[in-house]
Every structure is written in C-alpha cells, then in structure tokens.
Amino acid sequence: MDTLYLNPATDEGALDRAARLLRKGEVVGMPTETVYGLAANALDAAAVKKIFDAKGRPQDNPLIVHFAQIEQLPTLCAHIPPMLPALARAFWPGPLTLIVPKAACIPSEVSCSLPTVGLRLPSHPIARALIEKAGVPLAAPSANRSGKPSTTTAQHVLHDLAGRIAAVVEGGESEIGLESTVLSLVGDQPRLLRPGGITREQLQSVIGPVILDRALFESIDDTMQVSAPGMKYRHYAPDAPLTVVQGPPHATAAYIAAHVRTGDGVLCFEEYRTRFAHCTVHSLGGQEDVAAQAHRLFDCLRAFDAEGVSAIWAQCPCAQGLGLAIFNRIGKAAGFRTIVLE
C-alpha cells in the first residue's frame, strides 16, 4: 500500500481526502497536541482491527476514542461518572483521557472486551477538524510500531508505518510530546494510570486525591492484574539498552561521565552537554525546563536508533508535575533499569 502524505497547509483538499479514507474504513496518521495518533472509525470493528495490524499491537491493549464535541459524550459512555463534568470543564479539549463505562456502540475491538472505554477530546485544530469531517469518533493509539517510542512528527510516522497505512496528515511537531494523562473514573477513587500533559497536581486541584497506580514505577509481568493493559508491555524502547541515573543533576552527570564508554549515547540536560562532547549526545533541554524535556524526549530516543549507539545513559527530572510523566517514560524505555544516587 502507498501511504499518502497529506499536508493541509499546502493542499486545501487534504483533510477532505483524509476524512474520506477514514469513512471508507482506512487507517490514517493524525497529529494531536500530545503525539501523533493512528486513527480509524471507532464504530467500525473491521477498521479498528487494521490499527492493530499496522502497529503490531497486542490484541489485549485497548484504544482511546477521540471525539470533537462535548455534546457527543452521552453517546459514548453508558453513564457519566460524577467527577467527569468538572474535569471536562477544566481540561477538555486537551491532553486528558478519562476511563469510563462504555456505551454499547463501542465495539469490543476498541475496548478489548473491557466494560470501559478511554475518551479524549483533543485540542489540536487539525485533529478536531478531521474528526468533524469524518463525522465519526476516531479510535487512535500512538502512531508508532508497537514497543517503539511514540511519534511526534509526520516523518516519524512515515518512518515506522509507511506502506502499512493509507495516509498521514501533516500537523507539525506535537506541542507536548508525551501522550495524554490517563485517569480511571470507574473505581472507588480516581486512579492515575498514565501520567501525561495534565499533571496529578492539576487533577487534584479539581477533584481532590488521585491515587497513583503502582505500574507507574515498576515493571509488570504477564501474570499480574493491571488496570491499563498497555502498562505491562515494554514501551518507548530504543534499540540499545538504556540506563536511567536518578538524583541531583551534578551527581548523575558525574556518574554517567565515569561509566560511559566509546560508542555509547548520552541523554542529558542542556547544562551538561559539553561534558559529553566525546559521545553521541542529545540534550533534553534545560534541567528546570520540563516542558522542553517532554517535547524532545521521543525525538531524542529515536535519534539514538538512527545513530546505532551501543548503550544509552540518561539523566531524568524528579517525579513531580510534568516531571512524573517524563520520569515514567524514561523509566519504561529503560525497563525500569535505574540507578539512584543520593
């Protein structure tokens, strides 16, 4: 299959063509404010199945449903959890996915037979326009080959999926660079399943205490029960083994400098870049600039693959605010192989 590259900035008909493909049951890469998504008609089981085939995604990992108008919400969930309206007012459109009881119209191919569905109202103008033109909600996981870092540019999507999907829509670099926050509203207490662009602190300012799922901090194996099936798979993994060094930045930089070997790659804060001039080095951004770090992380991990380094050493921000999401993604990319310095 030839994958069309559709650019709404230079081609007026680009979004209409993408919407037509979606209505015909094809799979299309679309930009969002978090990462690029691999979209298909969420109400068409056969179309949804193509997403799993294109990504090589495990069959038990459910998809998020994206919609464009808050008025559509009652058609997508069986009932609206009491905390949802306040969260929607505060954070939608935006990088928050809410797990709710699913409506009967959502095929089990989307929910992987769970009684729930993840819903998100994205803010990216191209994603919103595409959902509106397609006239259906869009199921979309991140648009990467399963296990690889998520994609934050249309070029990343083509790198992973050219020949396997009908089209990709250009929308520039994803502004946030990490996937949405996933919050479950189906248990006794709201539970954070995946940290992301909306921080735990922001959620708590609206709904009070939010529990952190243990899978945020440890590897999960096949025998364990998990709240979000995606948490048990190795994720975001570059080809080379990655080790995260946690602690004060001056100490982690010294540790990495003492251990790095010729041929290794280093992912560090901008302040320490010159210290690793003899290595393949990528800067995450300034040590205090978590927004820049989130924006750059996946692009850096992908760059190490292209450069063929033999091992990667990474500095990492502390696990607070947006730092929690960066910490979680680097930790997962490392299979939670971490060294903690005081």
Ligand code: TXA
């Ligand atoms: O920012 C994002 O969320 C991007 C863009 C494209 O919207 N999408 C994304 O999708 O990251 P994906 O499939 O890569 O990650 C979805 C996560 C997975 O860990 C999945 O297991 C979890 O959400 N999830 C989806 N539906 C769920 C459900 N019903 N219950 C629990 N977890 C669910």
Ligand code: MG
């Ligand atoms: Mg993903």
